[in-house]
Amino acid sequence: MNDYQKQLKAWQAKPFIKQLKKQLPQAEIFLVGGAVRDIILGRETKDFDFVIRNVSKKNLEKFLLKLGKVNLVGKKFGVFKFRPRGWQGEDIDIALPRTEHSIGMTGGSRDFKIQSNAKLKIEDDLSRRDFTINAMAWDINQSKLIDPFNGLSDLKNKIIKTVGKAELRFKEDYSRMLRAIRFAVQLNLPAGKAGFEIESKTWQTIKKSIQNLNKKINGEWVVAREIIAKELTKAISAQPVLALELLDKSNTLKHLMPELLKMKGCPQPKNFHSEGDVWQHTVLALKKFNSAAFKKEFGSARVTAEVSCGLIFHDIGKPYTITKADRLRFNNHDVVATKIFKDIAERLRLSAAGIKTEVVENIIAKHMLPVHAKVETMKDTTIEKYFFNENFPGEELLMLIFADISATVPPSGKPDFTTYKKLKNRINKLKRKSKGPDSKKLPRPLINGHDLMKELKLKSGPPIGKLLAIARETQLSGKIKTKKQALTFLKKQNRD
Known part of the structure; x- marks a missing residue:
């Protein structure tokens, strides 16, 4: 068994997983998304997402509440933020299988109709995801990888490719173009090693469509600036040289930060x-x-x-x-x-x-x-x-x-x-x-403004600040070392 399979199989021993299988034996449990990708790559991961089939939303919530804290923010579309008792990591996302339908293909990440369905096949849930390397699931019950879009092959070949046609996937959510660039940067760590590349058709679609990041409808940005900022920051934080190169070659700088391009040829x-x-x-x-x-x-x-x-x-x-x-x-x-x-x-x-x-x-x-x-x-x-x-x-x-x-x-x-x-x-x-x-x-300043006003009979104002600056400079030079010396020195300065 490969190392990644051992790590994935280890989830079977987690207490809340064992309890889930015991109390809801009909449940089909899948670890999905970035956690599967990162474990296969041998990268540290903090975000764990699960999809649970064959359990109603009501029964799933009831079970989770027995074992830890549940954030019900995502309750309406079948997603729970779950923190098992004794769990030291980030909250775990647990969801029913879902489908997403872009409303009007506006390109906005918020413009999705999300429907959860406990009976939906895991393959259908995976089909809504952005890139093939994020569209894998580990079947905890059967200890096997579910990989309908050949994400494992793309991981091995270090390719970032959309699930389905790139043009359609990006029209659903234009911010996915920046996510592709960010993954190409993050997954290329450590710097200097041959790493991930964006697949040709996906890359060409990004270059052709990146201007849509500035698209507005009724005067409002389709893609929130905050989302753009987060993707840019993650990329630049990981590898600034590669990030700048990809942002330039993809025409992202041209549309988001054209001021930078004026440096070329200067x-x-x-x-x-x-x-x-x-x-x-x-x-x-x-x-x-x-x-x-x-x-x-x-x-x-x-x-x-x-x-x-x-x-x-x-x-x-x-x-x-x-x-x-x-x-x-x-x-x-x-x-x-x-x-x-x-x-x-x-x-x-x-x-x-x-x-x-x-x-x-x-x-x-x-x-x-x-x-x-x-x-x-x-x-x-x-x-x-x-x-x-x-x-x-x-x-x-x-x-x-x-x-x-x-x-x-x-x-x-x-x-x-x-x-x-x-x-x-x-x-x-x-x-x-x-x-x-x-x-x-x-060392702290030897005197303060109150000391000066009291000892030198001065009123609050600019002269106090000037004398304090002189005192601090003289203190740091080592010429005065006590409060008494400082006051004596400043009294002379004030007379002069």
Whole structure:
């Protein structure tokens, strides 16, 4: 027996499955969908979905309530969110066999008429699913794989193909096109190994139909922006380089984020960027996340979706700010890039997908920090503001800066990390002043505004803030170490 068959067969021993078979012996139990796919692939899976035949909705609900908690949100169309007592994972989806009929073929994921039928064949239930690799079921009673659409073969051959005609399947729900791209990215992990491809007819249909993601009916989006955001985020989080490549080649960028395409062909000074135009620089920078140098610098720290998005959009302002008077310049491209990303994030509802858009905006806005500010003369309070502040994404900014520099290739072929190293030295110097196990927390300020108003007889206002900044800078430099020293120092400053 194959390893995946052993894992699938192990479900027979789960307590709630044993109880179900005992109390409802007529029940036919099937593990379906992504869980079957992932177990066959040897991937970790958290989402488990079951289809149960030959049991009425009423009897199934009654049984489940005896064994755990049941969320009745999906009750009207025969789906229960079930958490068995003692179960440590995500809620389990348990459903009766269902059919789905797209209402009017609008392409909207919400425009389905769903009917449950306890007597419906499992093959008919599977026929409504999106891709063949998701249209398999494990028959727990018979310990066999139900595979009417050759999903196992497609898994072995690493092919993503629709169930039935691609054009019809996508017309039912246009967001499935993004799901295909997302699966092609997610199932290709780890990066660099030969992986899944979208089958030719499915791919051509995506390229031809992707503009329908922007379709509106009566002024409303057919495909909710939130759904688009979630699919994009999942793909970019998994593998940003491959995600960007597929989104580009499928014409998705053209219709959802056309601003990015302006980076193609946007020239850069060859004395700094022998790697090519802005698009080529961006792709190369994304690849640096997997480089040995990056892993050495940041260890096991995870590259978040925010960092990936920040890097994808960090130079999007260059095509809009390019001047060629004396040489190629992109003045304020970081400011423009921040605004463009903000517009795109609002347009596509990226925050609904869990993207912390303010983090992305901050790291785009400050990615030129080592260039714009002389690191040697930068105030300690400035270093603190960006790299020892729980309200600013300092580590994420460092990741973006490092990858950006790694992909800034002069004619010599060796990126110049001088400014980055100076910045890190300044950060590490401040870290040595930290107390306790958390090296990101510096000693608390010696005084506050109330202290100043009381001791210096000052009223609340801008002068208080200015004096507090001076005190903090002097404290971080090591020149004052006590509250008494701070007050003495500021009294003199105030007199001067």
